[in-house]
Amino acid sequence: MTTPFGQSTVLGYPRIGANRELKKAVEAYWAGTIDTPELETTAAGLRAEVWQALRNARLDAIPSNTFSYYDHVLDTAVAVGAIPDRFERHGLSELDTYFAMARGVDAEPALELTKWFDTNYHYLVPEIADDLTFRAQPDKALREFAEATALGITTRPVLVGPATFLLLAKPSESSGRPFDRLGDLTDIYADILGRLADAGVEWVQLDEPAYVNDRSAEEIDALRAVYHRLAGLERRPQIFVATYFGELGDALPALLDSPIEALGVDLVAGEGNLARLAAAGPLRGKTIVAGLVDGHNIWRTDLRAAAATGATVTGLADHVAVSTSCSLLHVPVDLSVEKCLDPELYARLAFARQKVDEVVLLGKALRDGTAHLPEPLPPAPAAWRNASVRDRLAALSPADRQRGAYAERAAAQQARLALPDLPTTTIGSFPQTAELRKARAELRAGTLDQAGYAARMRAEVEHVIRLQEALGLDVLVHGEPERNDMVQYFGDQFDGFATTELGWVQSYGSRCVRPPIIYGDVARKAAMTVEWSAYAQSLTPRPVKGMLTGPVTILAWSFVRNDQPRADTADQVALALRDETVDLETAGIRVIQVDEPALRETLPLRKADQKAYLDWAVGAFRLATSGVADDTQIHTHLCYSEFGEVITAIDALDADVTSIEASRSKMEVLDDLAAIGYSRGVGPGVWDIHSPRVPSHDEVVGALRRAVAAVPAQRLWVNPDCGLKTRGYPEVEASLKRLVAAASVVRGS
Ligand code: GLN
Ligand code: ZN
Numbered sequence: 001m002t003t004p005f006g007q008s009t010v011l012g013y014p015r016i017g018a019n020r021e022l023k024k025a026v027e028a029y030w031a032g033t034i035d036t037p038e039l040e041t042t043a044a045g046l047r048a049e050v051w052q053a054l055r056n057a058r059l060d061a062i063p064s065n066t067f068s069y070y071d072h073v074l075d076t077a078v079a080v081g082a083i084p085d086r087f088e089r090h091g092l093s094e095l096d097t098y099f100a101m102a103r104g105v106d107a108e109p110a111l112e113l114t115k116w117f118d119t120n121y122h123y124l125v126p127e128i129a130d131d132l133t134f135r136a137q138p139d140k141a142l143r144e145f146a147e148a149t150a151l152g153i154t155t156r157p158v159l160v161g162p163a164t165f166l167l168l169a170k171p172s173e174s175s176g177r178p179f180d181r182l183g184d185l186t187d188i189y190a191d192i193l194g195r196l197a198d199a200g201v202e203w204v205q206l207d208e209p210a211y212v213n214d215r216s217a218e219e220i221d222a223l224r225a226v227y228h229r230l231a232g233l234e235r236r237p238q239i240f241v242a243t244y245f246g247e248l249g250d251a252l253p254a255l256l257d258s259p260i261e262a263l264g265v266d267l268v269a270g271e272g273n274l275a276r277l278a279a280a281g282p283l284r285g286k287t288i289v290a291g292l293v294d295g296h297n298i299w300r301t302d303l304r305a306a307a308a309t310g311a312t313v314t315g316l317a318d319h320v321a322v323s324t325s326c327s328l329l330h331v332p333v334d335l336s337v338e339k340c341l342d343p344e345l346y347a348r349l350a351f352a353r354q355k356v357d358e359v360v361l362l363g364k365a366l367r368d369g370t371a372h373l374p375e376p377l378p379p380a381p382a383a384w385r386n387a388s389v390r391d392r393l394a395a396l397s398p399a400d401r402q403r404g405a406y407a408e409r410a411a412a413q414q415a416r417l418a419l420p421d422l423p424t425t426t427i428g429s430f431p432q433t434a435e436l437r438k439a440r441a442e443l444r445a446g447t448l449d450q451a452g453y454a455a456r457m458r459a460e461v462e463h464v465i466r467l468q469e470a471l472g473l474d475v476l477v478h479g480e481p482e483r484n485d486m487v488q489y490f491g492d493q494f495d496g497f498a499t500t501e502l503g504w505v506q507s508y509g510s511r512c513v514r515p516p517i518i519y520g521d522v523a524r525k526a527a528m529t530v531e532w533s534a535y536a537q538s539l540t541p542r543p544v545k546g547m548l549t550g551p552v553t554i555l556a557w558s559f560v561r562n563d564q565p566r567a568d569t570a571d572q573v574a575l576a577l578r579d580e581t582v583d584l585e586t587a588g589i590r591v592i593q594v595d596e597p598a599l600r601e602t603l604p605l606r607k608a609d610q611k612a613y614l615d616w617a618v619g620a621f622r623l624a625t626s627g628v629a630d631d632t633q634i635h636t637h638l639c640y641s642e643f644g645e646v647i648t649a650i651d652a653l654d655a656d657v658t659s660i661e662a663s664r665s666k667m668e669v670l671d672d673l674a675a676i677g678y679s680r681g682v683g684p685g686v687w688d689i690h691s692p693r694v695p696s697h698d699e700v701v702g703a704l705r706r707a708v709a710a711v712p713a714q715r716l717w718v719n720p721d722c723g724l725k726t727r728g729y730p731e732v733e734a735s736l737k738r739l740v741a742a743a744s745v746v747r748g749s
Pocket of ligand 1: 597
């Protein structure tokens, strides 16, 4: 007798805790203020809270092993023994080896960090060397399963599936394609499944989201073969293959074809999945887990519409369960703690905890009918519209997205800025010190007034300017001390945005962000950054960069309204930023950086959808940056990703200078830029700021020499990979000193 899947489930749940307890514990552990047992106790408490919350909500299929100290892809790497040698020779404990892979240790660089599909979550890229021997070590999954069982809760362990694991991996130096190791790795999964079954696991969830990307016939055949093999095992739990973030295309029939027991499909981001299911014909003996509740956005579900979709699926399969479209990792934990949101907005929102209730309601509706489902909400209030913004947008012409010719701009800028070859700069933020956070907390608590707060921030700006002058940097920044977060800072000042109090979402490791919610038309109420930049510029003759967050990134790191095309929302943001660039220029700022670190992140996962996105994304950036004169230098900054696919769009942004993450990927991006004839300024990051390691002099010089080989020195900028706000002053000073020294060595040679 096999246990049925259940009626309702979620594919994953936030693991950081309602008050970011995990972040605090992990960071305390890194700082040495708590020990391993204390960290483990906090973690176990958080896991128990999640399982109990899910059970109390009457969810009847509960996942486990969705907890992670840092990243679930890293957890899977450990579970299959994919630990590169360089982390194993330090004699560290299991836990410290794990953190070493995430953060680097001594001279060993960390694994590469990159975006998880089209979300703002980052995973650590597994490295697969040819001589790596996989080994099954599912201890974490087994431990969590046992922990939940001890609480009286039966769970379904979750692992990244073998095909996706290898498709996300990269070869280590001179090794072959990781995907070629799929046969070996499947053996390890077979072993793991056997051990799970021995421990009493009845269902396992294997995530294969990589198949919502374009995949070759070979990759799809391999997927089919993997699940034929795993489903053919004698001793195993029932297998649920979960997919999310889009359409499965030809992978859908391939998975249905294999004798797995359950398949999860995203019916929010993957509309076409429904037609594919229908085309597959009656699905005998299979459970379809219908992702009907959006796990990637915070709007309440139209439950009646979702139930209708669910009913269509019910007509196709023997058994249907309801789930979120993806893990709830991507939304905040609980709406009910938010006390300051406009009630009209509050009524339209659902966070993780509320989405669980939606899933449960839908599960019931599929069984008992839709009579008990609430009515859909009325359309948004008229006050959320802004007629003057709409008029301005309607009147735009292509000239509003076009600057003068680059050669003339470059000459005008150089005449004004007189920069040396290999100019040095940073990406914007300087360390967010405990004092800065304290000032913000006091301001919020009302124990520090606005004037006192501004005075402390100005003191910090002055400190940062003096430090940069002393270090000998060429283009300075004000350090962004007044910004808690590069998107939220603007969100707080725009019309049409709302900010939550506790709406934290994990971005990577212990880093969490609190994305604002764009619910209405966007407009700038007043200048937002001019005072800070102008003050910084008043302190020094060297150019100070004005610092803005670009429209694409503001959308990517917010929860965006879905009642109008994203392109329109992006243009509204762009117009507000354009006004800001003009005000900065008028205030004497000669260089303005408009950050677009998320340009690649929201790239649609399927090629066929990418052009339309890149067109509006580039258009919005250009709208934001074309209002200034030729001699104002526009920079942009991109990070965290593989840029290959968006390289022509980066060129099309038409920024005068592009700083770009490069140190973890060893400058490969420069070749990509050279290949498409990119001919403007570029600053490949020569210091990986995601790790606390100070790079050696030789490392920085080496990186710069590699860069000079690909880009002439007149166009090459010297800068770190990203902003410095997560770092401490000692490593920032030491590293920037290296950077300036390396620039002068390479200039002289
Ligand atoms: N200007 C921002 C900073 O320095 C850019 C951060 C980012 O790219 N994520 O913090
Ligand atoms: Zn960055």
